[in-house]
Amino acid sequence: MPATQTPPLLDPQFLARLEQLELVSRKIFLGLMKGERRSKRKGQSVEFADYRNYVKGDDLRFLDWNLYARLDRLFIRLFMEEEDLHLYLLVDNSLSMDFGTPTKLHYAKQVAAALAFVGLVNMDRVAVEAFSERLTQSMPAARGRRSLWRVLDFLNKVEPGGSSNLREALRTFSLKSSGKGIVILLSDFMDKGGYEDALRYLVARQYDIYLIHVLSQEEIEPELMGDLKLIDVEDFDEAEVTVGGPLIKKYKQNLAAYRAALQDFCLKRGVTYLFTSNQVPFDRLVLTYLRQRGLVK
Amino acid sequence: MTIQSRRWFLIALTAVFVLSLPALILCFMALTGTDADFNEWLQQNFKVTFSLVLPPLPTILLLLIPPLIILLYFLKLKRKPMQVPSTFLWKKAIEDLHVNSLFQWLRQNILLLLQLLLFVAFLYSLLGFRYHGTSTRANHYILLIDNSASMSATDVSPSRLDWAKQEALREIDHAGDRDVGMVIVFNSKATTLQGYTNNRAKLRDAVRSIEPTQRTTRIQEALSLAESLANPVRTTEAQVMRPPDEIEGAEREVLPPEGIKARVHLFSDGRFAPVSDSVLANLGSREVGFATALGNLNLHYHPAGKPGVEHANNLGIVMLNALRYNPGDAKLANLDVARLQILVRVANYRPRPAQAKLRLDVLQNGKLIHPEQKLLQLPKRTFSQRKTLEDGSEVEEKDEPGETTVTFLLPAFDLRGSLVLHAYLENANDDFDTDDAAWLAIGAVRKAKILIVGPPNAILEAFFEQEAAERLATVERLSAADLTKDAYLKRARSGDVDLVIFDRCRPEPESDMPQANTLFIDDVPPPWRRGTEPVKNPFLLVSKKDHPLLRWITTLYDVGIAEAFLFHPEKSLDPKLKPDFDLPEGDPKRRTLPPLTRILEAGGGVPMMLAIQRGSYTDVVLTFPFVNREIPAQVATNWYREPSLPLFFRNVLYMLGNVDDAVRVLSAQPGEPMILRPEAGIQKLTIHPPGGSRTTLERGPRPEFTHADTDKIGVYKVERDDGATRWFTVNLLDSGESNIQPRDEIAIGSERVAAGEERPQPRDLWKWILVAAVLLLLVEWQVYNRRVAV
Incomplete structure (x- = not known):
């Protein structure tokens, strides 16, 4: 769909509401730079974390002199260090995402833009990757409110193309990305190769993973009827069907089972799964559902 | 469809075709009537015969079903293409419905193949195969079929003769394996179309070959043909075989030939003259010693046509004659130029008065030179049923058609010009056309x-x-x-x-x-x-x-x-x-x-x-x-x-x-030989029958020429070798044929044979059930595919 016809990814009122949100990671990661969140690493923040015995070479500034006076032993005070957070937004831009009104891709880009904004405002490091059969477009990590334009510019340039290969794309991503952090994967998961292997790559890297499963209304409630030759837009695979009640029912059962299997897979591996349709207003998704799931607060 | 399934499909389709091929060939043979010899061979070698159980037209229509099924199949395959994000879930859904690809392929095509197979089975069942096992005894039956003019009446659709043929075919169908039948067709003459045989195909062919004629009806000859085997006459053989030196008291006993009892099915409207006892005296039964005229023949009369006087719907010309009109001095009468008085008698066989327009065309050398017409008011037919008198004897009260005789007085014509008169009823609206027209050729003076x-x-x-x-x-x-x-x-x-x-x-x-x-x-x-x-x-x-x-x-x-x-x-x-x-x-x-x-x-x-x-x-x-x-x-x-x-x-x-001095009418009834006596010296006559091919007659030892091929009513043109043209006509003009009401009973001598009661014939319900099953299956197929994928 041409960019001129699509609504802007984010509008100012929505941005204003997003400013109050911040990303929440259930895991504490090491950051490269001091950020606005607690780090696993003990450091120089004001928040006390623990004591440990002094060993030779420790910074004398962190000695707890009061304790030395009482116990006559040297202890080093450990503080929680506040760090920045890596936020990886992985947007599926395969051809299958170019369906629905609005298209699933546009919807995914809107969600990605919103989450990126939340991350940028909270001084997190936000990286965006578009993928189809591999990683197709990458935006280097950006930080700070001022980088929002870069993110939006990048997202606007993401066009549908190629067929899905989640496994290859996520394998490349997990090898390439260095820091740990939050990975938000926006896709329709319509990959004939399956999603299990792909997600295992991410799980192995111990990212805090969120899957946002985007489907169009036409996929959830197909309104097809009669003798049809269905052509897959990605690989031009054909399926000859005579669509009728039982087939539609079976399709829906399969879709539900597929979603359930994906959700189950995620649940077992601590991955947060969120299913959405392109008919759910994306602001509500971000402000309500993601908040409920604890991704933002 | 994968390549493999396509191959399977073709193989299966070919197999079905090969399976159906013999049936198709047999069907074709039966349709073209070339199955008799093959049937005989089958019966001799495999004790099996076949014949189509449906008439030709429905059979041909049925043969069109398989192309239709395949056409529908291909029409169904023409699907609307539609792009979807992914066929992933659809395929999964299809796969779930069809466990594997072979089954899927079967699902796709099995119904088509089943239908084709069902059709093949149906085709074979249509061929009515019969196994000729052994049965205890053979019965003889004779089919006497009337194909006279009145059997062309259309009060039963399409005509009485067609009805009679269908009924006769049914009789053949229901005969046992060893029953032997004979087919005799009769009009004014009788012909044995098929002698005694148990080959049903031959009997069927004989029945199917019967064509309508315009002849009158006489049953005597048919009866004598039918009884030739039933009532064999003792010949002089017995006397010849007797030795001359026979010892008295020890005579050789000569057994008379044994007659064969036969059931005779007479398919007719019964419109032949009652067969008198004197006529029947020639039949063999009396000579053999039977008290009744029919002897071993057990006659069953199947009346053709709608019974009852109320269904008799016919107007007919029963007489057409011409007289020289000489009102003045007979001496002044010119033989060549004369006025003619034409008499036409029209009979109404309806039980109500009728109106009709009678037209009379005077034709000279085939061209209309003088038309006449009259509107007729015909009285109703007077009819009354048979009555039983007090003494127990039965009399049939008179049955007289409403008749009107019309006279046309024509102006003076030169009779040397070979006039032909054509009288016909316009808008008769009746069930029998043959008697609605009559022709009359006024012969020229023959010196x-x-x-x-x-x-x-x-x-x-x-x-x-x-x-x-x-x-x-x-x-x-x-x-x-x-x-x-x-x-x-x-x-x-x-x-x-x-x-x-x-x-x-x-x-x-x-x-x-x-x-x-x-x-x-x-x-x-x-x-x-x-x-x-x-x-x-x-x-x-x-x-x-x-x-x-x-x-x-x-x-x-x-x-x-x-x-x-x-x-x-x-x-x-x-x-x-x-x-x-x-x-x-x-x-x-x-x-x-x-x-x-x-x-x-x-x-x-x-x-x-x-x-x-x-x-x-x-x-x-x-x-x-x-x-x-x-x-x-x-x-x-x-x-x-x-x-x-x-x-x-x-x-x-x-x-x-x-000498022939004109006004002598040259007319014959259909089938009667026409005797022509041209002037001496004429060696050759060429006869052009109406709508037929010409015949040339050469003069033989006799002074007259005899033309026997007068089966069609109408005007026959006679070309002589001296260049002159003459005409003669063939007309039905038979009140017996014009009265198309089928008789309720027929009289054979003193015996009366009533119309047979409707026999409870076993109807072939299974055929219709099979047809219904095929239709149901088609519907089911459609419904099934509407509801379930592919």
């Missing part, structure tokens, strides 16, 4: 060619030289001396003349007798010789009163004759030839006397005028002269003074000279 051989004869000349006689005859004269010359011999042998009058002379050898009728005056033809014994002043007595030569002659008692010669059929034979007549019986050289008819006699049985048959010719002998043999100036009789002499000569001209 006789007469050769008079002998010395001058004033009395003969006085008759033949008058104007009226010249219009009827052309006369040539030869002297007695010419009898041995070519002048006579050529004429005699060519058959160029109609009548030769030998006046006081005769050709000596028998071989010089002319190919014509003859009148011998005071002489006799060979092999007789003129008697020498005179009969003085004989008195003429009529011995054959209604002979055509004596027509209109009332008195002969005042005819005086000076002298006649005595003629005796045996004694007057030429002594040289007489031994041939006296040879013993059985001798191939033996001659017999030809039939002699004594027309006039003198007292004591002395023949004075007699007719002798000579092949197809007639020789008339007068045993007395008109003019004295020795003294030519002296007349030998006073007959010339009597009015009876010109009448006699007129009769001679008409009878022996074959």
Whole structure:
């Protein structure tokens, strides 16, 4: 769909509401730079974390002199260090995402833009990757409110193309990305190769993973009827069907089972799964559902 | 569809086709009627026969089903393409519905294949295969099918004959394996189309080959054909086989041939004349000793057509005649130009009055020259049922159609132009068309060619030289001396003349007798010789009163004759030839006397005028002269003074000279031979029947031409080799055929055979159930595919 016809990814009122949100990671990661969140690493923040015995070479500034006076032993005070957070937004831009009104891709880009904004405002490091059969477009990590334009510019340039290969794309991503952090994967998961292997790559890297499963209304409630030759837009695979009640029912059962299997897979591996349709207003998704799931607060 | 499944599909389709191929060939054979020989072979080798159980048209329609199924299948395959994000879930759904690809393929095609297989099975069932096992006894049945004109009536659709054929086929279908049947078709004649056989295909072919005719109906011949095997007559064989030296008391017993009991199915409307006992006397059953006329025949009458007087819907022309209209002086009547009075009788067989328009077209050489028409008001038919009288006997009350006779008086026409009258009913709106039209050909004057051989004869000349006689005859004269010359011999042998009058002379050898009728005056033809014994002043007595030569002659008692010669059929034979007549019986050289008819006699049985048959010719002998043999100036009789002499000569001209003076109607009924007597000298006739191919007739030894192919009603054109054209017509004109109401019962002699009750014939329900099953399966297939994928 041409960019001129699509609504802007984010509008100012929505941005204003997003400013109050911040990303929440259930895991504490090491950051490269001091950020606005607690780090696993003990450091120089004001928040006390623990004591440990002094060993030779420790910074004398962190000695707890009061304790030395009482116990006559040297202890080093450990503080929680506040760090920045890596936020990886992985947007599926395969051809299958170019369906629905609005298209699933546009919807995914809107969600990605919103989450990126939340991350940028909270001084997190936000990286965006578009993928189809591999990683197709990458935006280097950006930080700070001022980088929002870069993110939006990048997202606007993401066009549908190629067929899905989640496994290859996520394998490349997990090898390439260095820091740990939050990975938000926006896709329709319509990959004939399956999603299990792909997600295992991410799980192995111990990212805090969120899957946002985007489907169009036409996929959830197909309104097809009669003798049809269905052509897959990605690989031009054909399926000859005579669509009728039982087939539609079976399709829906399969879709539900597929979603359930994906959700189950995620649940077992601590991955947060969120299913959405392109008919759910994306602001509500971000402000309500993601908040409920604890991704933002 | 994968390549593999496509291959499977083709293999399966080919297998089904191969399976259906024999059935298709057999179907084709049965449809084209070429299955008889193959059936016989099948029966001999495999005890199996087949025949189509449905009529040809439904069979052909059924054969169109498989292409239709395949067409529908391919139409169904034409799917609308549609792009979807992914076929991932759809395929999964399909796969879930069809466990694997083979099953999926089966799902895709099994129904088609099943339907085709079902069709093949259906096709084989249509062929009505029968296994001919053994059965205990064979029954004989005879199918008598009437194909006369009235069987073309359309009160039952499409016609009575078609109904009769269907019923007959049904009888064949329900006959047992060893039952033997015979097919006889009858109209005015009867023909055995198929003798006794148990080959049903042959019987069916025979029944199917029956075509409607326009002939009248007579059942006697059919009955005698039917009973030939049922009631075999004791022949003289028994006597011949008896040894001459048989010892009394130890005679050889000769068993009479045993008759075969047969069930006769008569499919007719019963519109034939009741068969009288005298006619039935010729049937074998009486001779064999049966009390009833039918003997071993068990007759079942299947009436064709809608019974009841209320369904009789027919108007018909039952008579068409033409008369010369001579209101004034008969002497002024011109033979060539005359006014004609046409009489048409139209009968109404409906139980209510009817109105019809009768048109009469006068055609000359095929062109309409004068039309006439009249609106007819026909009274209703008077009909009453049979009644049982008090004494128990039954009488049939009169059944008379409402009749009207219409007279048309035509203006004067030149009758030499061969007029044809065409009378027809317009808008008759009835069930029987054949009798709605009739034709009449007004024959042109046919002049006789007469050769008079002998010395001058004033009395003969006085008759033949008058104007009226010249219009009827052309006369040539030869002297007695010419009898041995070519002048006579050529004429005699060519058959160029109609009548030769030998006046006081005769050709000596028998071989010089002319190919014509003859009148011998005071002489006799060979092999007789003129008697020498005179009969003085004989008195003429009529011995054959209604002979055509004596027509209109009332008195002969005042005819005086000076002298006649005595003629005796045996004694007057030429002594040289007489031994041939006296040879013993059985001798191939033996001659017999030809039939002699004594027309006039003198007292004591002395023949004075007699007719002798000579092949197809007639020789008339007068045993007395008109003019004295020795003294030519002296007349030998006073007959010339009597009015009876010109009448006699007129009769001679008409009878022996074959004169035709117009208004003599040349018409025959369909199937009757038409006898044409053109003037002597015509050697060849070409006959153009209505809508048919022409026939050429050559003159044979007989003076007339006989045309037997008169099956179609209408006008027949006759082209003669002298360039003239004549016409004759064939008309039904039969009130028996026009009355199309089927009889409730028929009379065979004193027996009455009522219409058979509707027999509870086993209907082939399974066929229709099978058809319903196929239709159901088609519907099911459609519904199934609407609901379930592919």
